Amino acid sequence: MFQNLDWLPDNFVISDAVLSLIANSVILIVVVMVLRALTARFILRTVQSPELRGRWLVNSRNGFLLLMLLGLVMIWGEELRTLALSIVAIAVAFVVATKELILCITGSILKSGSRSFVLGDRIQVKDLRGDVIDQTLLATTILEVGPGKHLHQRTGRRIVIPNALFVSEPVVNESFTTHYDFHVFTVPFKREDNWQLAQAALLESANRHCQPYLELVRRYMSKIGNQRGLMMPTVEPRVTLQVPVAGEIHLTVRLPVKVGERNFIEQNILNEVFSQNDFSPESRRKQAAATATSANASAD
Structure with missing residues (x-):
C-alpha cells in the first residue's frame, strides 16, 4: 500500500499533535457535510413555498460553510499563531494577489450587514439588472431583466456579479415592498x-x-x-x-x-x-x- 511513498525522506515524521489536528479537521468537515445534507433534506421535505425553500437552502449552505471555516480556524489557531511572525511577508504578498477575492468577501459582509437585498429581489448594479437567485461569499447570481431599465421581462440570461462590486457601487432594490x-x-x-x-x-x-x-x-x-x-x-x-x-x-x-x-x-x-x-x-x-x-x- 505504501510502496509509492519511497520518495519521502527517511527522516520525514508527522508528530502526534499534527496528526491530532488533521484528524479533528477531517471529523469537523465530515460532521458539517452530514449536517448540511440532513438540513437540506429537511428543508426540501417540509418547506412548501419554492421561493422560501430556495432561500433557506442557500442560507443554510452559506451558514454551514462559515461554520466549517470557523471550526478549522479554531482547530489550527495555535499553529497559525506560531507561524504568524514568519509569514508576514508572505501574507502581504497574498493580500496583494488576492485583493479581488478579499473585496468580494468584504462586499458579501457589507450587503449582508446592510440587508441590501434578499433572494427574489429585483436589483440593479451599474448596468446589470435582474432577479436574485443565488448568493455566495464571492458572487451573487441574477436572472437578467430587460433589456434596459424600463422593461420588466426576463431575457433568459444568467449574470454572476462579483460581490466586490457592492463595495464601490450603489445597489438599486426594486423590491422595497412585497405585495x-x-x-x-x-x-x-x-x-x-x-x-x-x-x-x-x-x-x-x-x-x-x-x-x-x-x-x-x-x-x-x-x-x-x-x-x-x-x-x-x-x-x-x-x-x-x-x-x-x-x-x-x-x-x-x-x-x-x-x-x-x-x-x-x-x-x-x-x-x-x-x-x-x-x-x-x-x-x-x-x-x-x-x-x-x-x-x-x-x-x-
Missing part, C-alpha cells in the same frame, strides 16, 4: 401632437386598471409607512409633464401595481390608449376647432 409597488413609465410626444388628449387617456386607463385594488394598496402602503417610519406618497395614479428638450413633451405615468405585474399593466394601458385614440397634430386641430365651435354656439 404592491409603484411603477413609473414615460411616453414621449412631440410638442405639436395632441398630448393633452394623451394625458387624459393615460390617466383614465390607469385609474380603471388600478381601481379593483386601489383601496388595498392604500392600506398596505399606510401599514408599511407606520412600520418603517416613512411618509408614504399618495397611491392614486397620476400623469405628470416633463420637457426634457425643446420640442418634446414626455408624459410620466405613475401608478400602483401588484408585484410582478409591472410589465403586464404597462402594456395593457399602452395598447388600450394607443388603439382607441389618435394623437396626431390633425386630431389636435380638429379638437380645437370643435371646442371653438361649441364656444361660439354657447355665446349665440
